[in-house]
Amino acid sequence: MAAATTRWKDTTVKSLKQALTKLTTHVKDDDQAHKIVWKNWSQDKVFEQNQKIKLNGDEVEYNMIRFNFDQFTMGTVVKKEGFIIVYQDVTAISYIINQNTIALKLLRKIMGYTTGKGQIEKNVIELSNDFFTWLIYRVYESNSNIEASPESKSLSLDTIKGFKGATDDMQTKVSANGETVMNIISTLSFLLESRNLSQVKIDLIYTEHKNISLQLNQGTITTFFDDYIGEFEHEENSENTIAKLYLTTYLELVPYLTQEYFSDKENDLWNATVHKSFLKSVAAKLTEKVNEKLQSIQTEDD
Structure with missing residues (x-):
């Protein structure tokens, strides 16, 4: 649900x-x-x-x-x-x-x-195309820890499960989904082509919550209750699980993510240069995957 x-x-x-x-x-x-x-x-x-x-x-x-x-x-x-x-x-x-x-x-x-x-x-938290790209970059680089307050709380990015947006020609809308989305060649190619990411689906680990699955759009936030694992599972009714998850998402999780994003920008850990380097890394990975596939086909033919 x-x-x-x-x-x-x-x-x-x-x-x-x-x-x-x-x-x-x-x-x-x-x-x-x-x-x-x-x-x-x-x-x-x-x-x-x-x-x-x-x-x-x-x-x-x-x-x-x-x-x-x-x-x-x-x-x-x-x-x-x-x-x-x-x-x-x-x-x-x-x-x-x-x-x-x-x-x-x-x-x-x-x-x-x-x-x-x-x-x-x-009363929305504005999420930009650049924010979505930054999220994917942090997961891709295995830089998953997000600063949370107080220090007794821990937040980390676990998995990017999907994203969508429009490609540069503004005519094609593409989406990518799946548990191993970061390993799919078409997804890596899409990252290179798209400049208008509008949605990211991500799994988070947050202190007592082993999995919180969110879909972040430009304007809306979705929590996937069936995927949730954590202390709110033990509420007396499902309505309180829903209420607590959404309150936690709006008042803690998304603010922590946006604070980390702006902190990375302020400290030049995420800027145009890093973005370009990330895309080059993705391009190199894509080339490697294609070459591996071609080699595999050649070996089969031999």
Whole structure:
């Protein structure tokens, strides 16, 4: 089970109690005159009592909402459902929702923000093409340890399981997946051709978590719960595993990765020169693999 999520900040609500009240208040059905009509809403609070978790040195209080509704389009009905992790930290009330393109509209609808704008703002961690390339470089070079705080915590890059993007001609979109993706010739070739990486799927090892599998996109984050191995497996219900994994990902893992990326850039451990050297190394490896294959074929023919 996996769900692509986005994160949003509420600039109006000041307490978790107030946010939960709004999130569980009856949602008014759309006007039937609309081409797309949302109606028959249901929202339920998952945890009777708010939960707490300490992340990045701060105590975070949270709860979770399960919602569903019917979407009517040209006489067709589609059942929609999802979750919202609502949490309060030292800065604001935030929402992690397993929606992307309709996330803002959906949150405004559930929260009852029918007039005005700016009550809900995007709260994403921007991940660039260069960041994705850097991640692949660090795994390729077996430079896997990532600085985490406090020092009692350890984070390391385990495996790149896939990535995708557009090639230089901007006409071909390519993706590569698989447990041994870094050893596939086509993947190495793709790295040389692509300048627009938009997604990386990576496995991480983080302190008490033996495996956290993430798909990082430009704008969304996905956690693969079926691949997860760690202390959150022992939660009383799967909803708390989901909530804790996403909170840990947004508040610790991705910030640690981006901090390491910018640290490498600041210390010239990752720059244009290193990038070019990396591509040359990939090209040499690709040539080696091709030559090995040609030699193997020649030997068979002999």
